[in-house]
Amino acid sequence: MDYCPHTDNDIKQMQSAIGISHIEELFADIPEKFRIKQIPDVPPALSEQETLSVMKDIADRNQLPKLTLTGAGAYHHFIPAVVGHLVNRSEFYTAYTPYQAEISQGVLQAIYEYQTMVARLTGTEIANASMYDGASAMAEAAVLCAKMSNRNKIIVGCSVHPEYRRVLRTYCWANGYEVVDAPYAPSGQVDGDALLKKLDDQVAAVIVQSPNFFGVIENIAPVADAVHEKGAMLVAAFTDGTSLGILKPAGASGADFVVGEGQSFGNPLNYGGPYLGVFAAKEKFMRRIPGRLVGATVDKNGKRGFVLTLQTREQHIRREKATSNICSNEALCALAAGVYLSALGKNLRKLAELNVYKTQYLKNGLLGLSGWEDVFPSPVYNEFVLRCPDAKKVNEKLKNEGIIGGYELQKDYPELENTLLFCATEMISKEDIDKVISILK
Template sequence: MRYLPLTDADRTAMLAVIGAPSVDALFADVPESAHLYGPIEGLPLHAGEQSVERHMRRLSAQNLSAADAPFFLGAGAYRHHVPASVDHLIQRGEFLTAYTPYQPEIAQGTLQMLFEFQTQVARLLGCDVANASMYDGSTAAWEAVVMARRITKRSGVLIHDGLHPHYVSTIQTMARFTGDVIDYAPPVLASDCGEDALVARIDGGTSCVVVQYPDILGRLPDLAAIAAAAQAHGALLIAVVTEPVALGAIASPGELGADIVVGEGQSLGVGLQFGGPYLGLFATRDKYVRQMPGRLCGETVDAAGRRSFVLTLSTREQHIRREKATSNICTNSGLCALAFSAHVTLLGEKGLRALAAENHRLACDVADRLAAIPGVEVVNDSFFNEFTVRIGRDARQVVRDLAAQQVLAGVSLGRLYPQEAGLADGLLVAVTETVTPEDIDALVAGLEGVLA
């Protein structure tokens, strides 16, 4: 059937109902620099299939892959080794074509996997209950903020300066539509996490305090102290974990008093994948379970008394009345959740702890090597597998110079905070088990060369 677009009269009627003067007005929030008014530069208007394939391969060859160079990038997305068995398992027939499990009688494999996933996430994050996943860490962080608003009936959102700036932007964007008041300022390059100053800003109007753990500079905030202060004022502590492997070595946020714990699950089972799809983690205390977004899978028995799995709680608008819904999230990240669960199962508790220990050991070795380079200062007093160094010059250019030498040296803070001059010489370095001694030598030699 031929696709029939709307008529001019249809568009006019729709615009009149929503009160917009034109279709272009619907894109007012999109920056002008992001508008596309013609064909994409560099692509022919038409070409044969083989010509397009050759052209795309040439473009792809310009990328410097994480697997083809010493790789020290992190800042919320981490390169870990994913066992080949993970990919094999997620392609099994009982999982491969399964979507949202609306019909439990034909989705038992998916439902059981999600049930196991929830158990793993709850234990890892130190909470009573976890949902069946969300889109990614940043949107999970926003859902936690709006959940806190429902619970506390307050609108003040206090964000620690160490929260990833992309997460901050997501929260700020969504808060425009809810009236939540965001209190946030970018970090300063210092080893002190500033807990005292953060606690001093909590008051009777604070709905929640949002703290990343470890934070964007790799530091480890004192969650227990912040949790006690927040709860003393009737506010909730939301902990954000962007590197779940860290929880094999450090205390879980729930154990330290966090009321809601969210995070990005990409590190376990999910590759870097050019930035997505990723996996949002969400867990909380049992008493808040009915305010949690998304869905819960539960265990029960069928009519014959056999163990079976169902959707126990669904609080999104597709399942219940819109005014009663906690979220309009359309689906969980089922395939990524399956990959996460398979990887965690293969590791087990001992394996996860060993993996975390190896990450930390290698990061300490790299930090010591870099600290010995003239002009380089390690900012952190403590860290897991990611830390910040000051290099005395614009880190963006240093990163470009090292990339030209086939070394992916880290993430410049100037890229994350382009308006903050005081962060321009900061370089965020992440070290995982995939880093070899030769990679470390290449990073040290490259930094020594460009800083000489």
């Protein structure tokens, strides 16, 4: 099936209008020796029915777990039915970036509302239309801080997601900036004293994450004060966005930029993407931040309308002087987030509380197993780290029961031998947790 509607006669008529007798004449500019007759190694066409059958077969080769006890940057939450129905309106999903505002008011207003919700949730003043994902949002915030301050060092807490730090290092290497790791304290929070020692006048930004990769909630306010005292900026990331239903947002504790993964807001796990890079900031950075921004304005009759604004920051106007090269972002995922957050409303708090209840129940259950112990004695949201006698064996046991177990931290933190990072969301029932405990007994 190729979706081309021309009949043979249409093609003939069009060829004669153009003045050619064969399609091949249109490709005359391609040097003969580089022309191919056929794409090699791509299978022949399939009917729609065959396509579906082939694709179902591939999907079925995945084994869907009965239970997922890993979060670590991607979170299994319930998605209300309205989200899918509204995001699947094809007026939204078959549109391009809203360059022509008059026929794009739908997506423009939806993004304006999303920006407002994100600013309120993160305790900041402004938010952009989205970045690729939490990791790239964090990396771009760091690069921006370095550019604005003419300083070349970024300090990042080791308790920040390891893949986010890897992305940060890639972006900083490309720009010639140095990344300095700040260790975590026995509490699982960033080590304040060690951080202070590393803070010199070459540091553009300090990055922490709260809840951090260990699930631990960071104490942002004192970090923000220390960072600002040295003339640097604080970039605060978050892991699971639903934590903002109860936690004090980093923007309210002094962070200059709040970034994170918005997947939790109405976007499926999707084996890692597409996800939603949340990017929020203090208002004073509005003319420097990367990405699309939707602004309210009026038409010539004074009627409210929305446009892409402050585009002089962007690549299509400023080219090499742009604040970033980002163009397409994750608008549809942001739309899903807007619908999700509007659907939940004040119930986001209730949902976050439910996550805490489940998490505490799972944690207490696991701590009742012989040889298991808590690693970080700090408040957590819906993830926590435990040490057990044999982490690999635990996950193997769970895997055999069709359960995705905890994240093995030793991969990224050699010192955290036999520790597992678990996550419990509202998707896990008491019965599930009891079963997990009985499997591991």
